[in-house]
Amino acid sequence: MNRSPIGIFDSGIGGLTVTKEIVRQLPYESIIYLGDTARVPYGTRSKEVVASFAKDLANFLLKRNVKALVVACNTISSVALEEIEKMSPVPVIGVVKPLAKKAVNQTRNKKIGVIGTNGTINSGAYEKEIKNIDPEIEIISVGCPLFVPLAEEGLYSHKATKLIAEDYLHNIILAGVDTLILGCTHYPLLKDAIAQILGSGVALIDSAEPTTEELKKILAENDLFAEKNVPTREFFVTDAPERVYQVAGRFFGSEIKDKIKKISLT
């Protein structure tokens, strides 16, 4: 048993969609969330810069004696997970491996689509994980760089979002996939728009549930559950303009405005 908090980090506030599920399934666990809102987004940056920023975030949480690190960001999990694992004395859980595994279990026709930031897609991380489990699966990957700003601006059902999504998803539809990986923690907010275009024959799966399952497995294996603990929940960001307060609640599923604290990493 261990009552230390679980550290969760992301390039911004997208990781709150994963945090919401962790808190739901593990109500006794204390958590510390850290979002790098001063330098978000990571999905357009080089691997080197993402790795360097991600290490700053991990360091902040490790100094606070977290018992595990959840990398609640597809871009960081895709391009810098190894580097985080190397520096961390505690278990590290990324979102890519659990999500890839779930998609492989889900598909019937062995055709999986992956959408994400350009950083995630260009890394080929999902292809690698899926092919490791089943080399016969066909994979089609598409970078959707405008989905993050559209989600952050709240244009979930705007006609412009639909038009852009139709462009992005065109080749996914042509490929006839039956499973689509939402490979970015912002995308659950656009799930309805994406589902409308793809129809009910395509299962949409996101990071929240499989990552939480993986976290539970790791906690069990290492005897790290907090059990009947009175949990603390802290939310840190590196910049807190009004917009972060406005949007955070939407991503976490309930208001956390008063709990968000601004910190500096330097």
Add this chain to the structure above:
Amino acid sequence: MNRSPIGIFDSGIGGLTVTKEIVRQLPYESIIYLGDTARVPYGTRSKEVVASFAKDLANFLLKRNVKALVVACNTISSVALEEIEKMSPVPVIGVVKPLAKKAVNQTRNKKIGVIGTNGTINSGAYEKEIKNIDPEIEIISVGCPLFVPLAEEGLYSHKATKLIAEDYLHNIILAGVDTLILGCTHYPLLKDAIAQILGSGVALIDSAEPTTEELKKILAENDLFAEKNVPTREFFVTDAPERVYQVAGRFFGSEIKDKIKKISLT
């Protein structure tokens, strides 16, 4: 006379639209451009974070002995110009004042529209400058946060861009302005889409030409022209993913791929 370079900086590569005009009008001047592509965009961040990042950029250029600093970014010019002026031993030229002045000279019906990032619009910097010159002018300002990602993705004439622009410009049209300030260095790339919506009765003015005129005035006043110099042109960025190389040429108007160098500010 002074052959030291002019330092030009921006949150990313948008400032290249201003740099293009500076190079065209001042062909003998050496320039050093610095774009903070590792931390772009600034338009969604707090004033404090923008000021802190902007000082890093100014420091880099001042160490290279520039004879003047051009803040080729509307967000930085709107929220942190004073701080840059305080730290700089050389003249500082922002984009807001020259652009506001040009708009006041241009308007006939004394109604001016301003569009920009949320950072620029929330600062009220354009209102302040315009009211300083002529308090009777009516101003309507609208933040257009999706214009930067749409411009960077090259969706200049996409139907989605048109729909989003129609939403953003709705109140500008209702107000009956005859002059619109494109208060972000990315927006010249969306000029055609904006002009189509507003029609030929509205003059669209951007930062490039008035800022270059102001720079020339300051160089003249301080006897800083290089004159028959063989100029050098250096372009630095803080991160250089493939996408920066792809887009930079579009903003500068000619290919500069081989001239871009990646540096670190820390």
